[in-house]
Amino acid sequence: MDLKPRLQLMNWLVSQGLTGLPEHDLLRGFCERCRAQGLDLSRGTVFIDTLHPIFEGRGFLWNDTETDERDYFEYGSSAEGELAEDWRRSVFHHMLEHGDGELQIDLADDASLRFSRLPALAVRGHRQSVAFIHHFGEAGTMGQMDCVYSYWLTRRPDGFGEPGLAALRDLVPVLGLAIKSGAQVDIARTLGRVYLGRDASEQVLRGKISRGVTERISAVLWFSDLRGSTAISESIAPDEIIPFLNDYAQASIDAIHEMGGDVLKLIGDGVLAVFTGADMALAKRRALRAEHRFRLNIAELNARRIADNRPTTSAYVGLHIGEVFYGNIGAEDRLDFTVVGPAVNEVSRIASMCRSVDRELLASSDFRNGLDPAGQRYLVSTGRFALRGIGHAQDLYTLDPGVGADEALAGRYERYLAG
Incomplete structure (x- = not known):
């Protein structure tokens, strides 16, 4: 992807993040624009932990073909049960243990089979995966929300290639910032409902926060x-x-x-x-x-x-x-x-x-x-x-x-x- 369309996509992400476009719509728009500019994405998935009394985090998904998967989902605690086992076998758990911010995986390589979900994705025709973890600073962390996880797939036999990887390295952090912005709004609404009540929370978020109002x-x-x-x-x-x-x-x-x-x-x-x-x-x-x-x-x-x-x-x-x-x-x-x-x-x-x-x-x-x-x-x-x-x-x-x-x-x- 050339520099000009890359900058145009960054501007689109910033503008849509400011307007509050829902996260799954942000991801879909991002992937479709990438494909229109020659970056051959076949799947994109973004996860972000949150601050919620029930859910550990939220995920957003885009595919280049119709599937029975939801484009938005919430997940519970990964500390126990099947979710814990799935997490320990994930690419992201491996990256955190080894201090990696980026990991490229050839899905034809038998070594990829040890990671959860990747074997099934290989069967669907995906050929390369690149995963990113973008960490927040201490001041930008809220509870468990301390980073954005994402992975990107292509069906191209030779993978993304260096130009495609370079484009993703530039673009994914901007997408992550827009999604983090939406997640913070969700957290504010959740905390308001949990601690103030549903109507009182809406009143406060609409600006009624002055004493005596x-x-x-x-x-x-x-x-x-x-x-x-x-x-x-x-x-x-x-x-x-x-x-x-x-x-x-x-x-x-x-x-x-x-x-x-x-x-x-x-x-x-x-x-x-x-x-x-x-x-x-x-x-x-x-x-x-x-x-x-x-x-x-x-x-x-x-x-x-x-x-x-x-x-x-x-x-x-x-x-x-x-x-x-x-x-x-x-x-x-x-x-x-x-x-x-x-x-x-x-x-x-x-x-x-x-x-x-x-x-x-x-x-x-x-x-x-x-x-x-x-x-x-x-x-x-x-x-x-x-x-x-x-x-x-x-x-x-x-x-x-x-x-x-x-x-x-x-x-x-x-x-x-x-x-």
Whole structure:
């Protein structure tokens, strides 16, 4: 590839990286432009580790022919299992062990058979592979994301040749920089969702990061905590406490997210969440759906934990509705994006009353009154209570006990929730 088209491709990579073109589209555009300029690529693959609670990294793939392979994929930990074995047999593991940044492999050479994936690629007609590892500096590393891995194949019997290799040496680092830029955006979004919540993360990434920037919204408020968690934590081994909390947090968060809610805060074993929208009656029904799904999740979880001879519990849930301030609260250099207001204090107190009245769900009268008549029938009064720190007494409601005892009533309640 001559110098002019090489520079044009570099400019294209920079411009598309700045606009945020998805990584698999970057790779496809790169490979197609290389081929148009005489660099006979038959396959290109790029891997980059990331900072994610589930995935170790992401990969992007391009082929010159149709295959059943995906052009974008995520991979889990390479520390154990089949992925670990595959990694140890990979070209990149070999390169890291030997300190190589580039490795050329003739796929007709029997020595190439010791590397994972290469024998299958040789069968498909590829003839030469060149692999690169482009390392980041310390300041450019985020978690395990410390380099870009890539390998490039050609079907040409004589391989890429020195001009083709020289072009790849110039171009692949620019592609790697563009992909790293996209990966950093993905990491920012992931960290925001994981630590702030889904909607709060989007708000922050759209620029709402100044202290005091809040909006007044109406929201259905959810507060839940575990039943008897302190006693259970004191009775189990220290290394079992975090898995115990994680199991039940997963059960609640999955239910809330599935029904369109946003988890704003984890407070020990407590969960603060909101359900919002123009239709508050629908938001309340979504909160009830989430509470129902939470109970089903707990039942499944407890069955697994009993089978493993591990302690089980249930949870208390308080539901309320009110106007809250939603946004940034804190110091100039340490902010929390959350909700504040009297209604937040009230929902916490409502959840804490569950212990006193021995009910797993309590809802405020404001929550119940906003439901349609069919929904109101499923919430029955537990009495009038003065909540600690709240200046007025109020009626609290719980799910009709018949829902748990009568199969027909339970079916009607489930149909109501689904409606």
